[in-house]
Amino acid sequence: MAVKKKSHIMHWKLTGLFFVLPSLTGVCVFLLVPFLDVVRRSFLGAVSEEWVGFKNYITVFQNGAFRLAAGNTLRFVAVCIPLLILLSLFFSVFLQGKVKGSHMIKMAFLVPMAIPVASVVLLWRVLFHGQGLINGLLAGHSLFAEHGLLTGPGFGTTDWMNTDYAFGVLVFSYLWKNIGYNIILWSAGLAAIPESIYEAARMDGAGNVRIFFRITLPNLWPVLNTIAVLSLLNSFKVFREAYLVAGDYPHESMYLVQHLFNNWFRELSLDKISAAAVLVSIVITFLVIQLERRLGEGQ
Amino acid sequence: MNYAKILNKIMPVLLALLCLVFCYPILFLLTGSLMGTDELQDYLLPVYAETAKGYVTWRMFPLYPTLKHYVELLLDTPEFFVMFWNSVKLVGGILTGHVLIGVPAAWGFAKYHFPLKRLLFIIYIILMMMPFQVTMLSSYLVLNRFSLINTHGGIILPAVFSTFPVYIMYRFFCQVPDAMMESAQIDGAGPLQIFFHIGIPMGSGGIISVIVLGFLEYWNLIEQPLTFLKSKDLWPLSLYLPEITSANAGIAFVSSVVALIPAIFVFLSGQDYLEQGIVASAIKE
Numbered sequence: 001m002a003v004k005k006k007s008h009i010m011h012w013k014l015t016g017l018f019f020v021l022p023s024l025t026g027v028c029v030f031l032l033v034p035f036l037d038v039v040r041r042s043f044l045g046a047v048s049e050e051w052v053g054f055k056n057y058i059t060v061f062q063n064g065a066f067r068l069a070a071g072n073t074l075r076f077v078a079v080c081i082p083l084l085i086l087l088s089l090f091f092s093v094f095l096q097g098k099v100k101g102s103h104m105i106k107m108a109f110l111v112p113m114a115i116p117v118a119s120v121v122l123l124w125r126v127l128f129h130g131q132g133l134i135n136g137l138l139a140g141h142s143l144f145a146e147h148g149l150l151t152g153p154g155f156g157t158t159d160w161m162n163t164d165y166a167f168g169v170l171v172f173s174y175l176w177k178n179i180g181y182n183i184i185l186w187s188a189g190l191a192a193i194p195e196s197i198y199e200a201a202r203m204d205g206a207g208n209v210r211i212f213f214r215i216t217l218p219n220l221w222p223v224l225n226t227i228a229v230l231s232l233l234n235s236f237k238v239f240r241e242a243y244l245v246a247g248d249y250p251h252e253s254m255y256l257v258q259h260l261f262n263n264w265f266r267e268l269s270l271d272k273i274s275a276a277a278v279l280v281s282i283v284i285t286f287l288v289i290q291l292e293r294r295l296g297e298g299q
Numbered sequence: 300m301n302y303a304k305i306l307n308k309i310m311p312v313l314l315a316l317l318c319l320v321f322c323y324p325i326l327f328l329l330t331g332s333l334m335g336t337d338e339l340q341d342y343l344l345p346v347y348a349e350t351a352k353g354y355v356t357w358r359m360f361p362l363y364p365t366l367k368h369y370v371e372l373l374l375d376t377p378e379f380f381v382m383f384w385n386s387v388k389l390v391g392g393i394l395t396g397h398v399l400i401g402v403p404a405a406w407g408f409a410k411y412h413f414p415l416k417r418l419l420f421i422i423y424i425i426l427m428m429m430p431f432q433v434t435m436l437s438s439y440l441v442l443n444r445f446s447l448i449n450t451h452g453g454i455i456l457p458a459v460f461s462t463f464p465v466y467i468m469y470r471f472f473c474q475v476p477d478a479m480m481e482s483a484q485i486d487g488a489g490p491l492q493i494f495f496h497i498g499i500p501m502g503s504g505g506i507i508s509v510i511v512l513g514f515l516e517y518w519n520l521i522e523q524p525l526t527f528l529k530s531k532d533l534w535p536l537s538l539y540l541p542e543i544t545s546a547n548a549g550i551a552f553v554s555s556v557v558a559l560i561p562a563i564f565v566f567l568s569g570q571d572y573l574e575q576g577i578v579a580s581a582i583k584e
Contacts, residue, residue: 017407017414019407020408026459026460027460029460031460037437038437105314105318107570108322110566111325112324114566115562116518116562117521118539120324122552129345129346131345132345185577208303239432240521265436265526273436277436284428285425288424288425
């Protein structure tokens with residue numbers, strides 16, 4: 001009997017692998033093995049292809065463009081992700097109540113996901129151009145002008161895409177595009193909290209604010225980790241808009257790691273790009289393992 | 300009146316306004332696509348003529364609506380059709396691959412135990428997180444070896460093995476009860492029969508949501524074709540981005556609207572599955 005049971009398990013083991021195998025083969029051929037080749041290349045010289053140890057990594061760290069790009073990317077992530085997470089939490093807590101048409105509202109927030117990047121770029125040009133709609137509105141708006149607000153020399157002449165505001169435009173694009181996605185994630189987390197906990201708290205006379213901080217937030221903790229990671233995943237995609245609006249060399253406040261990789265790739269700086277790719281993947285691996293560990297604890 | 304009450308009064312208004320802001324781009328593109336060349340030129344001159352004074356202006360609705368630019372795009376712009384067809388080919392190929400290869404893989408990860416499963420799945424998640432630029436060089440190396448540079452295959456094949464759809468479908472398949480599989484096994488069903496008769500029907504929501512999410516992602520393919528496709532006649536629609544000049548501002552709007560239509564269609568017909576797909580990535584069952 002025992003032998004039979006064991007062979008049964010063995011059978012299942014191979015079955016699982018059989019289902020995964022086509023995908024795994026492709027992943028190895030197209031992603032994993034070539035990436036290992038990149039890891040190898042990160043220790044080789046660009047032209048001579050001889051072993052240079054950590055020299056490429058040192059070059060990358062000393063590179064001004066890398067520091068600028070890494071700094072901007074970190075700043076972008078540090079500004080955007082908390083902002084996105086808090087804003088979407090705020091909206092989804094509100095939508096959680098008996099709001100009429102909350103499904104419609106959620107879908108309206110998701111619409112930007114469906115708008116092609118190229119169309120967004122067309123709109124951004126008209127909006128954020130030096131003589132674009134936003135400046136036109138600001139300069140001509142009687143409400144602001146009458147109260148002497150926001151006026152002065154040069155007001156309404158801001159070139160949004162070619163000054164430090166470019167970074168703000170990037171943040172706005174990210175929020176606009178991703179808030180719907182996150183509202184749905186939060187709503188799912190909120191819906192998973194059993195109503196009975198709320199009822200018990202209300203019986204004890206707890207107020208709304210107290211309930212939010214004592215019950216809602218702690219119960220959302222496991223969802224927060226996933227939301228943070230998916231927000232990070234989506235934050236890399238903002239490059240598409242940035243690239244199509246401003247090209248290879250945008251204003252330096254929005255020069256991201258992706259721009260740098262692109263430019264190194266075009267210049268065939270294979271040594272630098274390999275080392276930088278390894279560095280970025282180490283950061284990502286660290287984040288994923290942290291997440292897995294925390295979610296594992298929650299189970 | 301306490302804060303909560305004030306908030307409850309303000310929020311519906313705020314939300315309604317935000318919904319308008321979020322959906323306005325669609326109206327903006329539609330309006331622009333229905334304007335004549337002269338009208339567009341009047342409004343947009345400051346954007347494409349550096350010497351022009353003043354600011355861009357705009358109207359909620361066109362003053363003299365016309366379908367002239369639609370006719371122009373549909374009749375006189377063959378390269379637009381080529382790109383549209385390229386996009387359909389790329390997205391179709393990639394999504395077919397996700398269904399044929401990703402679905403079984405997700406099933407295997409969700410319902411079976413095998414050696415190194417946990418490690419492999421973590422590797423899948425890490426690969427899912429990698430931005431295109433980080434794997435750009437490794438993709439180039441492998442595509443070069445297989446002579447896939449400058450072919451549609453070079454875009455489709457690596458995307459087919461993207462691990463994101465496996466991750467999403469895995470969550471759906473985890474919800475299929477083990478007891479169901481066991482009773483089917485007792486009735487003599489083999490693993491393939493269980494997969495086709497229990498897995499696929501019960502995970503169909505996951506498969507559809509992966510297709511919807513995938514469509515929205517790959518309809519917008521920018522970096523991969525830009526890096527790996529040198530001949531412009533292979534480019535997808537997402538790279539059809541005419542400069543706004545006085546001559547073709549209308550075409551830019553119309554082509555944006557045409558590119559938008561399939562995405563909105565998929566979005567509207569799949570919105571419930573889209574929601575399920577997003578939720579699946581968050582809730583660990």
